[in-house]
Amino acid sequence: MYKFVMPEIIFGSGSMKHTGESCTRLGAKRVLIVTDEGVTQAGWSDLVETSCREAGLASFLFSNVSINPKDKEVESCARAYLDYECDALVGVGGGSAIDTAKAAAVLATNGGHIRDYEGVDRISSPLPPLVMVPTTAGSGSEVSQFSVILDTDRQKKMTIVSKSLVPDIAVVDPDALSTKSSYLTASTGLDVITHAIESFVSVAATPLTDVHAKNALALSSRYLRPSVASKYNKEAKEQMAMASLHAGLAFSNAILGAVHAMAHAIGGRYPFLHGDINAVLLPHVMEFNLLASPDKFKEIASLMGEDVQSLSPSAAGEKAISFVKKLSIDIGAPLTLSEMGFEEAFIPEISETALADACMITNPRDITAEEVASLLRKAL
């Protein structure tokens, strides 16, 4: 027996203009718009504010979100929500803005420190209406039951998982992708591919999550390159937005694996882009996990467009790994942790932290701290 949850989806070019009416439909009167400086400069939070005003809502802006969002930011955001007497939250941005909005919703209604909610199913009181507007085709947070927040004292990314964190409505407007740099497109796109692969081979995968993981993988394998190549390729942007949505639905319900567990541990210690860390770790973890589910890795290669019919599952799996490596090179993603500034001395500590992450439980192959350390060394 398994469960599957998802928010209402509004998808398509121009859909962001309907954010306000989506809030109204949920009974909101005063909304806090949570975003970051980059998104504000690109004009997207203005567009959302206008749509709120046109829908007759009072709206307030909180734009102090940084990449790898921090507990302090979540606290300020919750305070803003309460001070402005808001009754709904709208996240506009990448995973950072959306995860901050979700975590602030938890604090505003459940109290305490965000650390209290680390892990699975720790949120007891219902959250206010949440409408999420992703501006990167990457995090999938607009549809997921996840929020990942940095505990600044412990220098540790906390994974919070709860059905309460599934937003009420996700407004996915591919137009938002037109203002992203090619570098950010590459990094977030590799996050999508990582979500698709990890949820597909997860021990918690189900026939329903497989449907979404497979669609995510087929679309992102085909459209990430053209999406990185041009800001103006509308089809590629739309397909990457859809791929990100499918990947989010897959991992929200099937959870992830060792790549994310390790990326969270590294992200707690270094201000690297989450997608960049995933990109570097993914082929190494695939190599390690191949033993656990060769048939699924063969299917992965096939979804990537590789001709693997005559190959053994393991040989086909190797093709999938090569595909990922080649893709990273083609779109200019980092290939090693060292080039990002990661120091070998942290490996033992990072390995222990990764082992305790909620995402490690669903990795298809059992793993020890020594094996995590060995993977990190390979990725150096």
Next chain:
Amino acid sequence: MYKFVMPEIIFGSGSMKHTGESCTRLGAKRVLIVTDEGVTQAGWSDLVETSCREAGLASFLFSNVSINPKDKEVESCARAYLDYECDALVGVGGGSAIDTAKAAAVLATNGGHIRDYEGVDRISSPLPPLVMVPTTAGSGSEVSQFSVILDTDRQKKMTIVSKSLVPDIAVVDPDALSTKSSYLTASTGLDVITHAIESFVSVAATPLTDVHAKNALALSSRYLRPSVASKYNKEAKEQMAMASLHAGLAFSNAILGAVHAMAHAIGGRYPFLHGDINAVLLPHVMEFNLLASPDKFKEIASLMGEDVQSLSPSAAGEKAISFVKKLSIDIGAPLTLSEMGFEEAFIPEISETALADACMITNPRDITAEEVASLLRKAL
């Protein structure tokens, strides 16, 4: 821009035992279980009642639902809900029980006659928590925004469409299919195939509904025969339950077409099984609609497992039509309206009624009353 909604899904053998705790999770204290005599005799409503008791809920039974559920039954059901001071509804059964529970929820909270809500988006006040437990792999009502109720005065099936009708939780337990007769398995299974095909070629189809329509079609084409053949084929039951779920998600969001518009009109006048009417009409409507989207019909044939690579879209579409005809013969479904007792004299009236049905709007080919009449004559 398009929208996509679905309830939370709980899927798998034994999941029905979790109905009570699903209600509790939604805040329910006193639930009305809506079901029919056949389902009660098979023991499924007992099982749901037990799960409610074990979850600490007070539960009350309403089992006066007939096939093609009627406005009077909906009124009695709403009265029972109010008299027992319930705060949630659980539908246990096929489309009839589930549609009755939904419609009673509308009356209990929005008042008036169920006729007032015919058409699209006519429900204003929120509904109480709805948990639906399908016992046929057919109607898809456990996930859809539809309820179809017979107006006994007008002898007309009313199609009510509203996002409010999407249940909160669908508990899909394939074990429930083990007590169905092979005749009912065939009839409801052909309803699944009709949902999949009509939603796939609907003018309101989107990439998200296509994902579900395609999965529904691939699964039902493969597993309907073995499911009809044996009560004990657990894999076939599980796959048909999944096919029905996918088909429900597809048509809930993409709506249907001429087969359903005509089946609703006929079902208002005759007490035939809905699936039987669909089975007879489907190949004729496919023949008519082929002109509108030959490429999609080629894809349908391919999803059915036909080798159509070297064929033109139209020739491939003909293969899909033959597949449906052969399937109906193999599983013993009726092949003509006459053998069911339909009288030619009603054709003009039925044609007019069908033309006004909400499902006709999304049929891929424009259609006139004369063309509907001609299709009915072909199906005689």
